[in-house]
Structures are given as C-alpha cells and as structure tokens.
Amino acid sequence: MRPRSLRLRLTLVVTLAVGLALTVASFVLVNSMSNTLFGDMADAAARQVDKVADAVEHGQPLPPEDPSAATMIRVEDQDGKLVTSVPQTGAKAAADRPVPAERTRAAGSAGAEPKPPAEDFEIVPARTVTTPQGEVRTIRAISRSGQITQSIDLVVNSLLVAAPVLTIFVGWLTWFAVDRALRPIEAVRRRAEAISHSTLDERLPEQDTGDEVGRLTRTLNRMLDRIASGARRQREFVSDASHELRTPLAAMRAELEVSLAHRDSADWRNVATRLLDDHRRLERLTGDLLTLARLDEAAVSRRAEPVRLDELVAGETSAVRHAEVRASLVPVRVTGVVPELVRLVRNLLDNADKHAAGVVAVSLRVDGGSAVFAVEDDGPGVPPDQRERVFDRFHRVDGSRDRASGGVGLGLALVRRITRSHGGEVTATASPTLGGARFEVRLPLN
Template sequence: MRILPRSIRTRDTLIAAVLAVLVLGITAVGVDLAVRATVKADLLQEIQVAARRSSGGVRDGSLVTPIPDDTGGRILVQVVGPGGHVLDATPAATGRPPVSRLWPSSTVRVRDYVECRGEWPRRECVVIEAIRATTAPDSVVVYAWEPLPSYLVSGLLEVLLGTGVLLFAALAAWITWHVVGRTLGPVAAIRAQLAEISASDLSRRVPQPSGQDEIALLARTANATLDRLERAVGRQRQFASDASHELRTPIAGLRANLEDASMHPEDNDLRAVVDSALRDTDRLESIVTDLLLLARIGTGASAEESIDLAEMAAAEIARRTFALKIRTDLAGDVVVRGVRMQLVRLLGNLLDNAERYADGIVSVEVTSRDGHALLAVTDDGAGIPVADRERVFERFTRLDTARSRGAGGTGLGLAIAREIAHAHGGTLRIEDRDHGTRFALRLPLHT
C-alpha cells in the first residue's frame, strides 16, 4: 500500500507541514513551560515577601490586626491557628475560610505550591507560600497567596499556542506548495513537450529556463539528447535515401548485363560480362562501405586516444605508393584527441582526392596555430571555384571538367572527411590559393 502521494508537490507540502507542526509544536511546548515557570516565579517572589513579613511579625508580636496590605488586595495573607481557625488576615482575605489545608511540619516550615479548586471553566488556581511561624506544636501558620492569571488556568495559553502552530504550519505548507509548484513548473513543461515530440518531428525542443540549477541543466541535457537523436535519425534517413538513390543505377546496370548475357549467351563474351559484373560489384561494395561509415561517424561507438598528427601523417604517407611528387612539412608535438582509424580515413580521402586531381605535386603540412592543430593537403591541379567549395562536401557530388565521375571514386570521400572533422569538434574547409586546391583540417589541440 502506498503511503506517500505520487505527486512530488503534494509530498513535499505534506512533509513540510508535518515538520512545521513538529518543530513549532516543540517550540510551543517550550514557550508554554517557560511562560508558566516565569509567571509562577514572579508571583512566588511577591508572596514570599508578604508571607515572611507577616511570619516575622507573628514571632516578635508586632503584627497588627488586620494585616496591612499595600497591594490593593492582589496578595492575600491569612494567619491560621492549629484548629484551622483564621486568627488574622489582610482586609481582602478577612471572612474567608483557610486558603489551604496543607500544614507545614516543624522540620519543613516553609512550603511553596500551587493549589486549584473547582472545575473548568470556573477553575481557580493560586500560588501559595505556607510558613510555620515556630517549631512549637501549637505554632500558627501564615499563608500568603496570589491567583494565577486566568489564561494559565483556563488553557487559553495552550489554545493560542496551538492555533499559532496550526496557522504557521498552514503558512509553511502554502509557501511550500507554491514554491515547489513554481520550481516544478519547468519540469511539467519539459514533460509535456517531450510527450509531444515524435519520430516524425524531432526538430522541437523542450523549454530551457535560464540559470545553472538542476532543472536548467536537465533541460539542456534533454535538448542535447534530442540533438543527438535528431542527428542519428537524420543519418539513418540519409543512409536510406543515399542507398536507394545511389545503389539503384549500378544494380540496374548489373542486372541488365546479366539478363542480356542470360538471354543471348551466344552474342556476349562471358569473360567481359563477368569482369563488368565484378566492377559493378566492387563499386557497390565501396558505396555501401562508405555509407555505413557515414552512418557510424559521431555515434561514440569507437574509443578515442591521443594522436600525434605528424606521426600519423608520416605513417600514412609511407604506407602509400604515389605516382606524383609528395612534399611534407610535419611539425612535431601536434597532438589531438580522437579516433585514430577515422582520422587516418580522413587523411586518406584527402590524399586520394589530391592525387586524383594534382598535376604533379601534392603537399602535406602539419602544424599548430591559435590553439588548434592544422593538417593541410594541397594539390597543384585545376582548383575548385569559390562557388563550388561547399558543394564538393555534399554526398555524391562531382564537379564538371577535370573533377568528374570519370575520375573515379564514390562521391563520398569529402563528405566522409568533413563528417569526421565535425565529429572531432573541428572543421574542414577549402582555403584560398592562387593555384590548385588546399584542404585545411583544424582540430582542438589536446594537452
């Protein structure tokens, strides 16, 4: 069985109210006891003066009748004999029966106490000091007393304190209800927005409050997660779109060649058909491999490590065989953080592109500038017009003239290179150059 309510707002309000009642209740009990003790002590101090003055007068025979009263009847004094008869009293106490039947013994001659009579709401309580004048068996007893205030007798003090506890507890609950409501308001807005976001529209974001508190951080984290989800779904859709678009032509050509060879085997060279089919299959395999790589980039599936760009570039250049002249300018100690296989693929794609379109020289440079690592690959070819410098990074984009489909490749190399750069927090751009093309990769330095 669930004890606490499901709502955080209701639960916090209930807890605040209970804690307020406990704390304020304990405080109220302390206040009640303190008020009673203080009032009783003040009254007792006053009646002790009157009782001891009258007791002294009894012992030395100087007490006059009636007993003088300078309090206006507020403090009453009686001198009572052993038989319970009132022998003397202040004017206000004259004619009254003895205030108390308690008779101090000869060993404990002074007694201070509170005595009550009657039933609520007419109950009366008095603070009494009883003094046995002497130790003689027939000694008289002097009683001095003063009534307790009615608010201590009737329970009014407790009622007021209890009402105060309930009012302050209700105020604490009201404040908690509104504060928690305002605090959780952004959470409700975030929940409502998340409930409306569907796979068909991932562009929406949850409201993001200002500040650096937990709710603001939650909203930022939720939006960052939605960003990653949108990119992942976008990659998935792009993959499906690219695959359906780019694979259709080679598959159709492969099928047409095979059907023609099957229907007219006497008119076809079997070896030529097989060679053509293998070329189409190789192209299909390259396209699928590149599309899968594009889909995986930035997903966090690969482990990162510290990479010296100069060492990586030198190793990749030494591994390859170039038909052109290669110039290198590799500065040491240029370290970045990333996935080695992806950065090697990025450099390989840039080298493939440069070698494909260079006239005779390919240059590779590694250095650091303005807190970033720079890896540049330059060719001395025909160059790329300014208007096309961004378009070449689009998938399956090939420019006219020298940079044509006939030059080979799947049309995904530069798109893959830029995706890898972005996944590593960097940029890949084509920089201005008088002759040829210069691809510049900038990544954050790792220290």
Template sequence: MRRLWPTTVRARATAGASLVVAVALALASFALLGLLDANLLQNAESDAERQAATVAQLAAAGELDHVRPPTHGADFIQVVDAHGRVLSSSANLVGAPPLAPAPPEPGTSYHTWFVEPVSGEHRQRVVQVTTDTPDGLVAVYAGTSLRDVDAADTTTATALAFGVPLLLAMVALVTWRVTGRALRPVEAIRAEVAEITDRDLHRRVPVPDTRDEIARLAATMNATLDRLESSGVRQRRFIADASHELRSPITVLRTQLEVALAVQDRELWPGLIGGALEDVERLQQLAADLLLLARIDAAQPVAAVPLDLSELVGDAVRSRRGDRVPVHTRLEPGIAMTGSHLWLARVVTNLVDNAQRFADRRVDVVLRADGGRHGRTAVLEVVDDGPGIVAADRERVFERFTRLDDARSRDHGGAGLGLPIARDLTAHHGGTLTAEDSPQGARLVARLPVQPAAPTD
C-alpha cells in the same frame, strides 16, 4: 505507507507543506502556552512573595500582632510555627488547620495547592517564607489565586484549537492552488510531448513567459526537439542519398551481368567480368563508407593510443604506390598525440585521395606543429594543383554525397563521402578540417590537438 502517500507532485507538495506547518504550529503552540503560563505564574508569585516577606519580617521582630490583612496580589496569609500551631492568619483562614508546619531551615519555597476554604475551583500559588523568630522557626504562607492563569491558559488553548486547524487548512489550500498554477505549464508540456510522434517533430512545446525553471525546461525540450528533427532530416536525406548512390552501380552491375550472360563469345567475358568486379569494388567501398559513417554518428568509442602523427602520415603516404599523381611530403618529426591509428590514417588517405582525384601534376602533404609548449596543435595540409574550390563551396564539399562536378566525380570513382568522413573523424579527435585559401588548386587543412612537447635539458 507507500499506498497512502500521494502520487502526484501537487499532492505531495501540499501534504509536505501541510505536515511541516502542522509540526511547526504544534511546537509554537506548546511554546506559547508554556511561556504564557510561566509569565503569569511568575507575576502571581512576585505579589505573594512580597507580602510573605513583609509578614516574615514582622514575625522575626516579634510583631505578629501588627500583621495587616492581605492586599491585592494575595488571597490569604497564614503563619505557622515548627510545631504546627497557627500563630496568625487572615480572616478567610480563621479556624482553618495549618497548611504545613515550619520546615527546619529558613528559606523560600513555592507550592501549588488547593486551599480550603479560599480556593474554590481554582488552584492557589502558595509562597512559603521560613524565618527565625525569638520563639523559634516560623513559616509564613501567602497564597494567590491562579484563576487568571487558568483563564488565560484556557482561552489561549481554545483559540489555538480553532485557529491552528484553520491556518493549516489555509496553508494546504494555498499550497494546492499555487502548486497547481506552477505545474500547469508542465502539464501543457507533457500533453504536447505526448502527442508528438516521429512524424510531428516540427511541433514545439509552449514556453511560459516566467523565466523560471519551467521556462528553461520548455526551452531545453524545444532544443532537444530541434536536434531530433535535424537528426531525422539528416537520416532521411542520408538514406535517400545512399539509395541513390547504390542504385547506379547496382544497375550498371546488373546490366554488365546480363550482357555477359547474353554474350556467347567467351573472349568478351574477361572485359565484362572485369567491369563487373570494378562495380562490385565500388559497392564494397561505398558500403564500408556508409558503415563507418554509421559508427561515427553513433559515437561508438574507439581505442585511443599514443602515436607518432609524423610517422603515421609518412606511412600512409608511402603505402600509396602507382598513383596517378605523385605525392610530396614535408613532415615535422616527433609530433605525438593520442588517438585511433586506423581512423587518423583514414583521414590522411581520404584527403590524399581527394587531392589526387582533381590534381594535375602534384600533391603536397605538409605536417607541422603550431603553438607553444602548452596546447600545441598539429596542422596537416594537403594541397593539389587542380582547379581548386571556390569560396562559396568550401563548406558544401564536406556535406555527404556532395560533388561539385557530379559527372567528373563519378568518372573518378568519388561518392561524395571522403571529405565528410575525414571531417567527422577529425572532429572525433577534437580537431577541425576546413578548406582554405590557396594560390593554386585546393588546400585542405586539418588541425588536431597534440601532446605538449617534452622539456629539454
């Protein structure tokens, strides 16, 4: 059965529609034939029953001699007593045997018989009316031909036999054409997508001007291609930037090692090896940052646990000893949230590292909670007294490998990944990280959703 069932959507839609219509037409045809036959039969019975009732009244009054010949609506009349004797009949049944003896009880019943010699090729609908007379029970039989009923049934059945297949074929043809026209844009979309490779992500599928589900599908496909193209561009830019960033420390490290190898004076080796170790440390930090960015981009899940954000920020700042610029904190206690302790601590570390890199004498870290009892937000501000960030560059600083002062950043050991990592980690926790106005220096503000405050007694 699976092999016989159509494999294309167009064929399946046509087969399904044809099957449904075929079943509906079959049921409708049977219902039509049944209603037509019942209606015609009822009309025939009413005429015969009326004449049978008239004759039964004459028989009950003992006036069978006054029975008139059957009129329109009845082909014959016959009156039979309980012993099977014919008491009266119409001219076309003179000498014919009784149809049946009178039943033992009065009443009316209906039969369909072939009655000789009046039936011919058509059946007779016989109405039997049994009544009580002075001489006992008699049965009055009045019959009417079903030739009109048979003719109507034959004509209707013939019309349906030819009409239903034609209508079914028309439904199948219309469904096939309409489905093909509806699926034509889908085929165009499929053909275009099949030709798109990783080098052709700029191409887009055609969007039909129909404003239906297929048009929305094409628009969604184009939006997906937009995201794929943007992702590919970011990936290529990231690889190029990473290669550029890795090239410099590797080149310097190689130069230092070659110099150390060429220098014969052992007293100079500690300085050369120390410089090489600094470059190795820089490479190690850069590799760790690149790995973290890859994990963030891959949206790998991180175990989230309830934590005290105030305590986390305090611990991250206190662990920094011997920094060039002191860090001053103002932390509101008891700010609770759910997240990754490691990643949130990395956010604090990166923000403080960035502030200390450009600060002159002071770095301030402020943590407070904003909002009401429901939907509170933790606001973490890191402010330095350095040169600051101009308004035009407040978004650029969050781009990967971006340094506003390239030479100065290299001297301070920055690779342009600290703030992008901090923003990505903040967004991973449902928050935001922005550079905002400050009277002096730079002001970076992270906003994180926190748990509602506990009710007080």
C-alpha cells in the same frame, strides 16, 4: 486527484509539517506562559512572606497591604491556628480555610517554583520564625491563581481552534499554489505526448516567465530541434546511400543482362573486369558507410593511443600515383585511433591525387598546441561557396568530381567526422602556392 500525484504529495508534506510545527509551537507557548505567570506569582508571594516574617521575628508592625498583590499572608501558631493575616479583611474566607498538609510548602522554601493550581487558591511559600517573646510563628502565603488559570485556558482554547484552521488554510493554499505551478508542466506534457516521429517539427508551448518551467520548456524544444535535425540527416543519409548503392548494382545487372543476351559474342574477360571494378566501388562505398555509422555512434568503443603523425603521413604518401608529392614533415605526436587517422590521411591524399594537375604538396607542422596537417594540389580548386558543403555526405563539386573519377562524396565527410571525433577541425581553402585546393586539419598535440 491521483494518490501518486506530485500535487498531493507536496500538499500532504507541507500540511503535516505546518501542523507539527504549530503543535510544537503551541505546546512551547502554553508551557512558557504557565511557567512565567506562576513563577511571577511565586516570586511575589515569597517576597511578601519574607517581609512579614522579618517583621514578626523582630517584633515590628506588619507591613501594609499591597493593593496590587493577589496574595494573602497567614501568620499561624504552632497548632496551625490563625493569629493574624495581611490583609486583615477581604480574603478572610480563604484565610480561614484549612490548609491541606500535602499542599503546604516546607519551612524555609521561599522562592521555590509552584505547581499549577487545581483550585482558585494555591498554598505557596511558607517560613517559620520565632518572635522576641519566644513564640513560634509560621508565615504562609496563599495566592489567588484563578485569573492565571483562566488566562492559560483561554490561550489553550484559542490555539485548539486556530491551529487546525491555520493548518487547513495552509494545506489549501499549498494545493492551489502547486496546482498553478504545475499547470504549465501539464500543458507541456500533453503537447509532448502528441509529438511523434512524424510530427517532429512541432514544438512545446513556451511561456516567457523566466522561471524553471520556462527554462525547462526551452531546453526541451532545443532537444527536439536536435532530434529533428538528426532524424532529417538520417533520412537524407538513407536516401543518398540507397541511391549510391543502387547505381553500381544497376550497372552490374545491365552488364550481365547484355552479356547474357549476346553470350556467344560477349567478351567475358572484359565483363568480369568491369564487374570487378563495380564490386570494388560497391565494397568501398559500403565500407565508408559502415565507418560513418560507427563514428556517429557515441557509445562506440574507441581505443586512443599516442601516434607519431609524421610517420603515419610519410607511410601514406606512396598512395599518390598520378602526381608528384612534395612533402614537408616535422615530428609530431598526437593522441588518436590509428585506423581512423590512417583513413583521414588517405582520403585527403586520394582526393588531391584525383584532382591535381601534376603536383600534391603535403606539410605537417606545429602551431601552438595543435598539429597542422595540410594537403594542397594544383588542380581546379574548390569554389568559395562550396568550401563548407564539400564536407557534406554524398556532395560533389560540379565539374571537379563525378562518379567516373571514383568518388561518391563520402571521403571528405569521413575526414571531418574523424577530425572532430579527435577534438580537431578541418577547413577547405585555396592553396596560396599551387593555386588549387588546400585542406588543413588541426589536431590537439599529445
């Protein structure tokens, strides 16, 4: 049991709340019971005083004794001596007992609420009247309150025992219930503590309970799936990037070693030209890798602004040098990051230029709430089973792409990543007019 444990805190809070609630409820119950019982006794005594006072005032016989009443009526003269009483017998000792002045109610105070008695007998309402003979009589009620006091004491004693017992029971029940509820969470915690970067394939134990713990476990397992998938992609990316970077470096080193071994006969101008080509390829590869890393970073600051996509596309068509460009553009405005959109358009045009037999078609239109940018060529196209994989990093379609053509398999991966970062999507299909590949990008309009 840890002082900072959730189990202990919940148990203490519930136990204290129940104890406080029972204390307040007990106080209200005893107070209400006392007021009700003593109030009823006072009301009954006041009614009896009124009956006797009316009879004495009009010279009538005193009313008969009420068998259900627990009150005796004293009729006293001006000196406080007993003249008669109702009932005539029974509580005679109480009737003869001197009446303390501080416990006597003032005349005419019938119906006032009495204070709880400290003795078995309580002086309650009194009334002073004048008889037909001119004599002054005080009619006073004395009620037996012992049974009421005993009943209240019994309730108080019962509550003094029941309230602590019930509070302790609720505390134990809360501890047991919270312990049972937290056991699955503790099991999940221990299992999660054992999962590391080398054991990301492990999953947390799921319980088909349908409650919050089960939903939390499923959510955490889905999070682990995403983490494992991201870590796997990261390892693959690092491995592929290392391989791609090693190739031009190895070629450059081999070129230099051969030239140095035959330094007298080496054509150093051609060597420098080839090294420069390898350097450009290496520079482009590292630039693409850096761009992908920035796009994958969710916290990167990206300044989006309104862009005339038709003007941007028209400015990049001049990059197509080995094929005829057929452009069909309409004015379209989107919101995006200009350098990223330039890279998207340039990569698609460069890809089509490398694989086209002689014609590249570029179109830009509006379809509903989207701008549709398409690039088609008359080359060999992309096989149907490769149309999704061409967007993977470092993927090349057999027979249509190789390192000799200058591609490293990052251009289309960048296209998809940029498109999705702008809220759009890119697909690869067959060109219905040219017969080669068709890459279509859909972006939301501004």
